Amino acid sequence: MAVDDATITEVQLGGRRGGPDVATLRTDKWWKLPVTTVAVLSAFIVYATWAAFFGTSNFFYEAHNLLSPFYSPCLGSICKTQGVTSSPFLGWWQLSPALIILVFPLGFRMTCYYYRKAYYRSFWRSPVACAVQDAHSTYSGETRAPLILQNIHRYFFYFGLVFNVLLTIDAVQAFIWPGGGVHMSVGTLVLCLNASLLWLYSLSCHACRHLCGGQVRNFSKHPIRHKLWKFVTPLNAKHMQFAWMSLIVVAMTDVYVRLVASGTITDFKIF
Amino acid sequence: MADLTMRIWRGDQDGGELVDYEIDSQEGEVVLDVIHRLQATQAPDLACRWNCKAGKCGSCSAEINGMPRLMCMTRMDQLPEGPITITPMRTFPIIRDLVTDVSFNFEMAKRVPAFNPPAMPEGGYRMQQIDVERGQEFRKCIECFMCQNVCHVIRDHEENKVNYAGPRFFIRYAELEMHPLDTNDRRELVREKMGLGLCNITKCCTEVCPEHIKITDNAIIPLKERAVDAHYDPVAWLGRKITRRTKRSAAEAAADRP
Known part of the structure; x- marks a missing residue:
């Protein structure tokens, strides 16, 4: 790793810069995207907080075996009161199970490379758009606590896979009547769509791409990892789309389950 | 008129x-x-x-x-x-x-440890096409330095110029790190002294690149993940301790010996 010190000279700081001293000279509507991001993410945060803290009823529709993704796996004493039979853990937990569960998907999304871009731009305004002045006078990036913790993204990715498996099991179980037999309703399709999008979001993750094969120097000596890398690379190019779609669909799935569980709408049966 | x-x-x-x-x-x-x-x-x-x-x-x-x-x-x-x-x-x-005056970029270019292949084997070096293809995207760079210009890390914070290579040189580091014949390990250098952690991946470099190089997705994020492998991942650290591996493989280290 030798750097030829003889050729290195100090970077000269200072010197007047060209152009007028204004925050930006951009004339396009660069603020549209950050405003939209703030609106959608804020709406999701408000809804998820309500669902986690106050939406402790109607998260399970027993007649069609539909469980909200915010409450899966259903942990704690509240599950029995809602009729969820598969709640083997944490029977002593009196609060909303969502408080335990949401930490992991939330951590996965908070440390996600795409969402980092979205909230650094939109919420932290660092910078709010390209060639628009940073809103902060000092900047240390992700070199210090707490932002240095973004480097544990891959561990949230691992946890996220566990939740994807659990939500896939929920989607499969939704095809089975509580009394036996198989059925399909709009609700089962909604759960399938939710699980599929979460898988796509996870598999398109940059950490996944790296762990599949991105970390090797020599593809030709690791043909299986190269194939895995080639499989996830096109997905990775769509990571932003999967991030938004999965976020919106997971909230809509929760809304759907609550609406059918509360009797507001009927879960239309296909067969 | x-x-x-x-x-x-x-x-x-x-x-x-x-x-x-x-x-x-x-x-x-x-x-x-x-x-x-x-x-x-x-x-x-x-x-x-x-x-x-x-x-x-x-x-x-x-x-x-x-x-x-x-x-x-x-x-x-x-x-x-x-x-x-x-x-x-x-x-x-x-x-x-x-x-x-874009000489800042030339100073940063000098700091990139050069390509360091192992001793020439009999019959010359051999590279497979899939390994050649990987770095081709990075070779498209025309050094217009617009990615460096738009990067807010130095655009809005002059003091960061001292230790920040910038997107143009992150793709150079990435290209070398992904090169199958290179034996240098630049992960610690790029993390510690070249300011990889300062990048908050807001992707402006990718947006302005006239060659449409996916700078963030294909160079900076893979470099960040490699820095996690080398420095932040506790399981990888434990694995290295147990197997007594340095951050460079034995083959890579051996290639440096005279």
Whole structure:
């Protein structure tokens, strides 16, 4: 790793810069995207907080075996009161199970490379758009606590896979009547769509791409990892789309389950 | 009657201002053509750097209506109505008018540890096509330095220039790190002294790249993940301790021995 010190000279700081001293000279509507991001993410945060803290009823529709993704796996004493039979853990937990569960998907999304871009731009305004002045006078990036913790993204990715498996099991179980037999309703399709999008979001993750094969120097000596890398690379190019779609669909799935569980709408049966 | 207003920053280290020039528009022109017509007709002392007029030399980088773009690749008919503002790249010290001093980039280039292959085996080096392809994208860089210019880490925080390689050199580090014949391990260097952690992946470098290199997705994020492998991942650290592996494989270390 030798750097030829003889050729290195100090970077000269200072010197007047060209152009007028204004925050930006951009004339396009660069603020549209950050405003939209703030609106959608804020709406999701408000809804998820309500669902986690106050939406402790109607998260399970027993007649069609539909469980909200915010409450899966259903942990704690509240599950029995809602009729969820598969709640083997944490029977002593009196609060909303969502408080335990949401930490992991939330951590996965908070440390996600795409969402980092979205909230650094939109919420932290660092910078709010390209060639628009940073809103902060000092900047240390992700070199210090707490932002240095973004480097544990891959561990949230691992946890996220566990939740994807659990939500896939929920989607499969939704095809089975509580009394036996198989059925399909709009609700089962909604759960399938939710699980599929979460898988796509996870598999398109940059950490996944790296762990599949991105970390090797020599593809030709690791043909299986190269194939895995080639499989996830096109997905990775769509990571932003999967991030938004999965976020919106997971909230809509929760809304759907609550609406059918509360009797507001009927879960239309296909067969 | 002139139907086009070009608002161009004129000045040097002593200061400057935006100056309006009225000129006729002509069909099929790019911004650099209009600049040249202004030099020929109204402002013979207007300084601008250019060379190929084909988007391949990376000389004519400037900020057009506030966004970093190559003047030779920006068609006049694709710009919105109204005055067109042309300013020099904001991140680098001004020399004159649209010409900036980009020597910061050459200093950072010197700091990249060179390609270091193992001793030549009998029959020469061999690389498979799939390994060659991986780095091809990074070789498209024309060094226009617009990614460096738009990066807020140094654009808005001058003090970070001391230890920040910037997107252009992150793709160089990534290319070398992904090279199957290279034996250097630059992960700690790029994390500790080249400011990889300062990048908050807001992707402006990718947005402005005229060669459409996926700088963030294919170079910076893979480098960040490699830095996690080398420095932050506790399981990887434990694995290295148990297997007594250094961050470089035995084969790589051996290749350095005389």
